[in-house]
Amino acid sequence: MRSLDDFATEKLASLEQAHLRRAMAETFREDGIWTERDGRRLLSFSCNDYLNLSQHPAVKTAAIAAIEEYGAGSGASRLVTGNHPLYAELEGRLAKLKETEAACVFGSGYLANAGIIPVLIGEDGLVLIDELSHACLWAGAQLSRGRVESFRHNDIGHLESLLKAHRGEHSRALIATDGVFSMDGDLAPLGELATLAQNYDAWLMSDDAHGLGVLGSGRGSSFVGNAHVDIPLQMGTLSKAIGGYGGYLCASQAVIELMHNRARTLIYSTGLPPAIVAAAIASLDVIESEIELPGKPIAKAKAFTRLTGLPEAQSQIVPVVLGDAETALNASRLLADEGFLVAAIRPPTVPEGTARLRLAFTAGHPDAEIERLAQVVRTRILLH
Numbered sequence: 001m002r003s004l005d006d007f008a009t010e011k012l013a014s015l016e017q018a019h020l021r022r023a024m025a026e027t028f029r030e031d032g033i034w035t036e037r038d039g040r041r042l043l044s045f046s047c048n049d050y051l052n053l054s055q056h057p058a059v060k061t062a063a064i065a066a067i068e069e070y071g072a073g074s075g076a077s078r079l080v081t082g083n084h085p086l087y088a089e090l091e092g093r094l095a096k097l098k099e100t101e102a103a104c105v106f107g108s109g110y111l112a113n114a115g116i117i118p119v120l121i122g123e124d125g126l127v128l129i130d131e132l133s134h135a136c137l138w139a140g141a142q143l144s145r146g147r148v149e150s151f152r153h154n155d156i157g158h159l160e161s162l163l164k165a166h167r168g169e170h171s172r173a174l175i176a177t178d179g180v181f182s183m184d185g186d187l188a189p190l191g192e193l194a195t196l197a198q199n200y201d202a203w204l205m206s207d208d209a210h211g212l213g214v215l216g217s218g219r220g221s222s223f224v225g226n227a228h229v230d231i232p233l234q235m236g237t238l239s240k241a242i243g244g245y246g247g248y249l250c251a252s253q254a255v256i257e258l259m260h261n262r263a264r265t266l267i268y269s270t271g272l273p274p275a276i277v278a279a280a281i282a283s284l285d286v287i288e289s290e291i292e293l294p295g296k297p298i299a300k301a302k303a304f305t306r307l308t309g310l311p312e313a314q315s316q317i318v319p320v321v322l323g324d325a326e327t328a329l330n331a332s333r334l335l336a337d338e339g340f341l342v343a344a345i346r347p348p349t350v351p352e353g354t355a356r357l358r359l360a361f362t363a364g365h366p367d368a369e370i371e372r373l374a375q376v377v378r379t380r381i382l383l384h
Helices: 002-017 059-071 084-097 107-121 137-141 155-171 190-199 221-226 253-262 276-291 296-308 325-337 365-380
Strands: 028-029 032-035 040-044 103-104 125-132 146-150 172-178 203-208 232-235 247-251 317-323 357-361
Touching: 002 232, 028 357, 040 190, 040 203, 084 103, 084 247, 084 276, 103 253, 103 276, 107 137, 107 232, 107 247, 125 137, 125 155, 125 276, 137 203, 146 155, 155 190, 172 190, 190 203, 190 253, 221 317, 247 253, 296 317, 296 365, 317 325, 325 357, 325 365, 357 365
Parallel strands: 125 146, 125 172, 172 203, 203 232
Antiparallel strands: 028 032, 032 040, 103 247, 232 247, 317 357
């Protein structure tokens, strides 16, 4: 219909004018760090494959073997016939790693968050969410149909004021936060959040998408500094450091069984292909056997921040905040000319006025290339 195309064209034009229009760029990842894009070979600092496990021989071998034994797809939802035998092993491994009674694997991290929160919070419930939480946590909160209040980023005082004002009005309350914030790289104060949640009878849920495999010797953001923070709802993904795809929730046995029965994004989604589940199991094997591997991405990120004079990295993610979208795009193009793939992150992914370069460091990045990248960023972007 002409009106539909007119609508789309008008919206695209407004995005173009604001330097916010996006386009898919075909990218060939030849290994864990090098890519080919637009005819150029670039060293990527934009991939969340933090341990480079998507290219690990043992992980690829496990995926191929699973296809040979179980086929390419799962065939149905997990509650019908899609719950192939590999799921039990993966969920058991995740629960053990996170020190919970049980785990449930979802089709993706977005599906997990969109499904978990509505099971626990309904119209009479309250969700308190960090303002910089990932979009899928926000989606889950909004789908719950409960009251949603955001608290200022990592601001414990503001969160407590919201609990004091609203907790008594609702039968159930949930506090939602990222463990590692994907665009800023900083960590949530999980210990303080857990104490506050306990004091106000609220359930704490942490999205550990960027913590698993890297922080806490690979166990995630609730294990930083060898001090385990007891979080009743530990959600995460298998698509970052694990190198594959999928999402999960680690929780009590009762909560997991409730998810099996009520989480719509689990019940009405086809199960993950066996190869994906087998690859995740193999990745966990690597993380547990190569004990120095999880610490490498953060060490490389800290080296970069030290060389550039930026605040010391708290995780493997380092933002270089530049302000407007056009400046961020120009900086990304400059780095591409130097042989680096560093994506420009623009609103609405980040707040207005905070467009940035987001650098993601992996175990495989050569130290000499990190030094060269730091030199370019410091002299041609930060001091420009």
